[in-house]
Amino acid sequence: MLSSHALSGSTCVVTGGLGFIGSNLVHRLVAEGADVRIIDALVPSHGGARSNVEGLDVEVVVADIGQPEVAEVLDGADLVFNLAGQVSHTASMADPEADLFFNAMSHVRFLEHLRRVQPTARVVHASTRQVYGRAIRLPVDEEHPARPVDVNGVAKLAGEQLHLVYAHAYGMPMTSLRLTNVYGPRQRLSSNELGFLPVFVRTALKGGTIELFGTGDQCRDCLYVDDVVDALITAVSVDAAVGKVFNVGHPTTWPLAEIAAVLVELVANGASTVTRPWPPDHQRIDIGSFETDTHLASSVLGWTAHTDIRSGLAATIDFYREHPWYLSST
Amino acid sequence: MLSSHALSGSTCVVTGGLGFIGSNLVHRLVAEGADVRIIDALVPSHGGARSNVEGLDVEVVVADIGQPEVAEVLDGADLVFNLAGQVSHTASMADPEADLFFNAMSHVRFLEHLRRVQPTARVVHASTRQVYGRAIRLPVDEEHPARPVDVNGVAKLAGEQLHLVYAHAYGMPMTSLRLTNVYGPRQRLSSNELGFLPVFVRTALKGGTIELFGTGDQCRDCLYVDDVVDALITAVSVDAAVGKVFNVGHPTTWPLAEIAAVLVELVANGASTVTRPWPPDHQRIDIGSFETDTHLASSVLGWTAHTDIRSGLAATIDFYREHPWYLSST
Numbered sequence: 001m002l003s004s005h006a007l008s009g010s011t012c013v014v015t016g017g018l019g020f021i022g023s024n025l026v027h028r029l030v031a032e033g034a035d036v037r038i039i040d041a042l043v044p045s046h047g048g049a050r051s052n053v054e055g056l057d058v059e060v061v062v063a064d065i066g067q068p069e070v071a072e073v074l075d076g077a078d079l080v081f082n083l084a085g086q087v088s089h090t091a092s093m094a095d096p097e098a099d100l101f102f103n104a105m106s107h108v109r110f111l112e113h114l115r116r117v118q119p120t121a122r123v124v125h126a127s128t129r130q131v132y133g134r135a136i137r138l139p140v141d142e143e144h145p146a147r148p149v150d151v152n153g154v155a156k157l158a159g160e161q162l163h164l165v166y167a168h169a170y171g172m173p174m175t176s177l178r179l180t181n182v183y184g185p186r187q188r189l190s191s192n193e194l195g196f197l198p199v200f201v202r203t204a205l206k207g208g209t210i211e212l213f214g215t216g217d218q219c220r221d222c223l224y225v226d227d228v229v230d231a232l233i234t235a236v237s238v239d240a241a242v243g244k245v246f247n248v249g250h251p252t253t254w255p256l257a258e259i260a261a262v263l264v265e266l267v268a269n270g271a272s273t274v275t276r277p278w279p280p281d282h283q284r285i286d287i288g289s290f291e292t293d294t295h296l297a298s299s300v301l302g303w304t305a306h307t308d309i310r311s312g313l314a315a316t317i318d319f320y321r322e323h324p325w326y327l328s329s330t
Numbered sequence: 331m332l333s334s335h336a337l338s339g340s341t342c343v344v345t346g347g348l349g350f351i352g353s354n355l356v357h358r359l360v361a362e363g364a365d366v367r368i369i370d371a372l373v374p375s376h377g378g379a380r381s382n383v384e385g386l387d388v389e390v391v392v393a394d395i396g397q398p399e400v401a402e403v404l405d406g407a408d409l410v411f412n413l414a415g416q417v418s419h420t421a422s423m424a425d426p427e428a429d430l431f432f433n434a435m436s437h438v439r440f441l442e443h444l445r446r447v448q449p450t451a452r453v454v455h456a457s458t459r460q461v462y463g464r465a466i467r468l469p470v471d472e473e474h475p476a477r478p479v480d481v482n483g484v485a486k487l488a489g490e491q492l493h494l495v496y497a498h499a500y501g502m503p504m505t506s507l508r509l510t511n512v513y514g515p516r517q518r519l520s521s522n523e524l525g526f527l528p529v530f531v532r533t534a535l536k537g538g539t540i541e542l543f544g545t546g547d548q549c550r551d552c553l554y555v556d557d558v559v560d561a562l563i564t565a566v567s568v569d570a571a572v573g574k575v576f577n578v579g580h581p582t583t584w585p586l587a588e589i590a591a592v593l594v595e596l597v598a599n600g601a602s603t604v605t606r607p608w609p610p611d612h613q614r615i616d617i618g619s620f621e622t623d624t625h626l627a628s629s630v631l632g633w634t635a636h637t638d639i640r641s642g643l644a645a646t647i648d649f650y651r652e653h654p655w656y657l658s659s660t
Binding site: 093101105109145147148161 | 426
């Protein structure tokens with residue numbers, strides 16, 4: 001990972017920097033002394049909020065990354081963290097055109113801006129393990145076929161592969177990371193469309209009943225957002241990462257029922273769990289159990305997730321109890 | 331494959347039906363007694379021409395497949411052959427946004443039209459072996475990672491995967507075929523941007539010198555367009571093909587130098603071959619040798635390519651000698 005010394009004084013552009021992962025990254029970059037420029041379209045349903053970076057000395061440009069004025073923001077950038085996108089799987093099925101626009105079309109425009117004004121900037125793009133779809137073998141390594149089960153997975157795959165094409169065809173130093181389920185501070189907990197983790201955390205904090213579909217034995221590996229921030233900063237500092245895509249997941253998978261049980265125990269407020277039959281619209285795009293092979297990231301990037309789920313969830317609960325407005329903000 | 335009886339009287343929509351593969355398919359469908367509706371945007375550089383279907387009793391709607399009026403054309407369709415798209419790899423790098431628009435964004439709009447007005451229509455989509463990029467193992471089967479080397483490959487992959495998502499999420503009967511290098515009648519020979527085959531055929535017919543980059547020992551499997559038409563019609567008639575993607579290639583691969591030598595021999599007009607060093611812009615997006623594993627298509631579809639390259643090229647040369655305007659038309 002880049003030392004504080006290397007980040008200090010560097011010019012960093014963070015797209016989607018007002019969102020969940022982006023704003024956590026911005027907090028870190030500012031703490032390390034970087035000069036940070038945020039580009040965020042603030043699309044209402046995408047989860048970004050100015051309050052996520054409140055009090056930080058950063059430049060914020062409200063724009064879609066495909067818009068022409070973004071080129072000026074990229075001028076002089078050393079590091080580009082390209083995290084902008086639409087992240088909801090269910091929203092991608094309700095408005096597939098918008099998802100393809102935000103996750104692929106805007107990115108090709110963004111890459112053309114970069115190629116023109118700042119082709120030497122070191123770039124990392126945030127992709128998702130959703131590109132794999134249902135696993136045909138576990139654990140899933142980067143050579144596993146990508147067969148997305150929803151439009152979001154298709155569009156994210158296109159966005160990711162566009163970055164790799166620009167790396168190989170133009171020698172631009174690009175890397176993409178396929179992130180698994182990420183949780184932690186500054187996630188918009190009010191949405192039901194961002195995967196199970198924000199719903200579980202919100203329900204637990206409110207002392208409610210966490211619903212598990214089926215038996216709750218589907219496994220996921222969950223990443224605490226600080227580990228993702230480490231991975232992003234590492235990805236732009238390792239030369240051997242250029243032109244490659246890496247799985248970024250946790251070495252330990254957990255059944256959803258156990259994750260829910262840990263949350264219930266940690267909040268200690270009367271929250272509970274219940275199992276329910278699968279709603280048809282969820283089951284159609286569910287991918288079953290998932291286990292990520294992260295050997296490539298550990299060998300090439302020297303990165304592994306450090307935070308175990310119990311301490312990550314404990315830190316998450318502490319954060320939201322100190323910042324309760326995340327539970328209701330839209 | 332659907333019998334003439336099954337095609338006769340069926341309502342078929344062919345997108346890109348004025349183009350190379352599309353128009354050859356339309357000729358077959360009309361001969362079998364189908365009622366054919368063509369949708370073609372006639373984008374000047376995409377290769378479609380009304381002359382390709384001259385004299386046939388077909389309906390032609392000039393529109394991009396994403397436009398709203400396309401919904402009416404789909405109403406009542408039994409079979410949909412979705413062949414529309416931008417096909418040039420070099421053009422995709424010069425105007426990546428246009429490629430993503432024509433190969434992915436228009437297709438998601440098209441799929442939404444279909445879902446609304448004719449969700450039971452049997453659909454086949456034309457994808458490309460270009461989605462694989464450089465082979466990491468030969469022969470390349472459908473589980474080989476898809477790592478396109480150009481924007482065209484990324485956008486075609488997105489278009490193909492969108493069809494599979496609609497198949498799985500909505501139960502719409504969709505299949506996609508990854509076609510290798512296709513040659514035959516009604517290809518726009520005047521373009522240098524549609525792969526090596528039209529350039530080789532044009533140069534040979536004109537008695538010129540076919541340029542081979544490097545040593546000319548890169549292998550390709552080449553498909554005569556009639557075999558592709560068979561594959562497309564077969565794909566919409568086999569239930570087990572629904573929701574799947576198939577390699578559609580020739581079981582025999584040939585070095586480019588040998589393909590050129592066969593052409594030179596067949597035209598018998600003084601045409602010749604020469605080897606040249608790789609131009610950098612071609613080398614950047616070249617994929618080396620390629621060999622397709624077509625076992626899935628033969629076992630599930632019962633389809634294999636029948637035409638050997640020598641007889642395919644001979645038929646191709648005969649066609650263009652009878653229709654010489656293809657050599658110069660733009």
